Amino acid sequence: MRMTVIGTGYVGTVHAACMADIGHEVLGVDIDADRIASLAAGRAPLHEKGLDALLARGVEAGRLRFSTSLAEAAAFANLHFVCVGTPQRPDSAAADLRYVDAVVEELGPHLRPGSLVVGKSTVPVGTAARIGRRLADLAPGAEVAWNPEFLREGRAVDDTMHPERLVVGVGSERAEALLRAVYRPMREAGVPVYTTDTATAELVKVASNAFLATKISFVNAMAEVCDAAGADVTVLARAMGADSRIGAQFLDPGLGFGGSCFPKDIRAFAARAEELGAGEAVAFLHEVDRINTRQRRRTVDRARALLGGAFEGRRIGVLGAAFKPGSDDVRDSPALAVAAAVQAEGGAVRVHDPQALDNARAVCPDLTYALDIPKACEGADLVLHLTQWPEYRAIDPAALAGVVRTPLILDARNCLDGRAWGAAGWAFRALGRPARSTGGAS
Template identity: 40%
Template sequence: MKIAVVGTGYVGLVTGTCFAETGNQVTCVDIDAQKVARLQNGEIPIYEPGLDVLFDRNIAEDRLKFTTNLSEGIDGAEVIFLALPTPPGEDGSADLKYILGVADDLGYILKQYAVIVDKSTVPVGTAEKVREAIARNATVDFDVVSNPEFLREGVAVEDFMKPDRVVVGTTSESAKKVMEKLYAPLVRQGNPVIFMDERSAEMTKYAANSFLAMKITFMNEIANLCEKVGANVDDIRKGIGTDTRIGKRFLFAGIGYGGSCFPKDVQALAKTSEDYGYDFRTLKSVMAVNDDQKKKLLPILREYFGGELRGKTIAVWGLAFKPYTDDIREAPALENIRVLLDEGAKVTAYDPEAMENVKRVLPEVTYCHTAYAALDDADALMIFTEWPQFRTPDFVKMGKLLKDKVVFDGRNLYELDQMRDHGFTYYSIGREALNVNELA
């Protein structure tokens, strides 16, 4: 099939590359000429494990192309994906100007029947707005479909090529046949393609992300309570995670969720609820708790240093909102670093992938070439991202580099006995605070 993907952000680039991998002819369109030039030269502007292999192969085999020209990009396409940004407005609603702008342009340039697919995360009713925008100027038939993505950054290629399910919102039999044909190679093992109406598909995406955000937030509140009653959140996670009704995933306590999806989608669903006169109290609580959770370690850090951070050097491990990505959108690390800098601390930081992105927004930070270099003569270490290489460090080396053997761990990477044996003062989430000075 011939496919066009409008937008070469995270979702668009993964979508286009993976569909090319299944034998389709894919043209990706973007208005950013510099980005398109990089893509045409074989450069991937995002970090996503495994994407580079598929990207290089499909460019070499002439199945994946890039252009800034929308008319050229959609010429002859049977399916046109809209993978455009929907940033939150000041009121929390998703901004549809990019999607509707392209939809308006499509009305003028469509030359044959095509299925227009909303791949972006969009509010309920967007498919109707896209349909109206195209129809104002279209002279050929077309269908608009909602096909939300469920990709996890860090494993997006695997998620796309082996999806748990594919959700398609359409009431058109013609569009249904096209989408069945398109996704057939990806669901050969029997995972379902679930067809529903457009509004239900749009709501499904928000419901999924909001539920996962709620699950994370609930566990963080349990962790906060554990600290007060003397329980251990890790044991509780194991105790409830083996209940098949609950499941093991998204139960790890920490300093809150971030990224490009959960914060935006929870906010957008709450705004949709408000627009329709429904008070979605659970989502309001999720957002409030997560905002507080992101900075949970700061009061503990201040107390440890007697209320004064000025002049202290704080080492930071992890800048991306999660491991296996360079995405720093809504990353807890950035919010904490800004507070540290505002209070007069110096910050030395290391992240395997995200440092270049953070440099553009926080040039005051000292960025280090290794995790250990960030520790050199630092007063404390704060951990914000659970990269695997942080899980089994050389604790003896850490202790020698740090001025004070104290770690503030926002991702619960280490066992309490492990830190006690190495003589560290150790603060984590939902577990006993280990202060070796008090134990001595």
């Protein structure tokens, strides 16, 4: 099949590369000429496992090419996936739909009758219906469907090629048949397809993100209680997760969520519910957001207390800048927020990350960055573990003790082996865990 992917950010680049890899002819479109040039050369503009190889393969085979022209996109195909960003509005918690609307306004006049515009962007419920009404004026005979993505950064290629489910919100049997044809290899592999109206499809995405964010904030709220009670949140989480009704995934206590999805999506969901008169139904999402933001402050407060009440004149080594491992994304990164807050209070901060240093430097140019772990921790009075990269779990605590000034570490992600660090002479601390259970002395 021939198709276009409009917007070559995180979702669009992955979708375009994967669709080409399963045999479709794909034209990726973006207004960023430099990004298009990089993609046309087979180079991904972001770090994602397996994506570079997929891009290069598609470009070399001639199934994947790129353009800056929406007129060319309309001439190339009748099937268009819209993957542009929907960030939070600067003046409210609502989603900013200017990029989605811009695509509709520019693409619409070029569309041929029978064209199908498929949204993959995360949008407030009702967006597809509104776009459909606008396209009825701009391109009579064109149709709108919604096909939300459920990608995890760091696993996006696998999530696209082997999804747990496909959701298609359509208004006609023809649109459903087209989308089923797009994903035929996935369907033949047994992936379930949930066919529904566009409003339900839009809600499936935001409701899923809201539920996962709630799980994270719930266990972090329990970490606060554990700190107050002298209990161990990691054992609590494992015991809770063993219950099949609860499940262990996303029940990881720590610094909280960040990135380009969860924070802005739960705020936009709550804002849209208010507009619909259903704000009370999702009022709990405001507390989910507050708990998550509070984790960053709690981490800074805990680090300050470990240093006797002040960061001034102290060196702090920071392990992690990306919002999660497997990604170079620093958008709303808890790790970077903590590092910046510590430096703002007078700490001499030096940050390491395996992939995200360039992006971090662009966002926080005043921080100091190190290309290796020992350099980041050299002479440190405190080490903060803020992103759970496997490289940090593989650190030899005894070797790192030789480069710091004081062997003191705060594991804000609760995934390091506290007993191993304690045995190597470190004072090991973690959120929601008493010192006795982390291998360190009080």
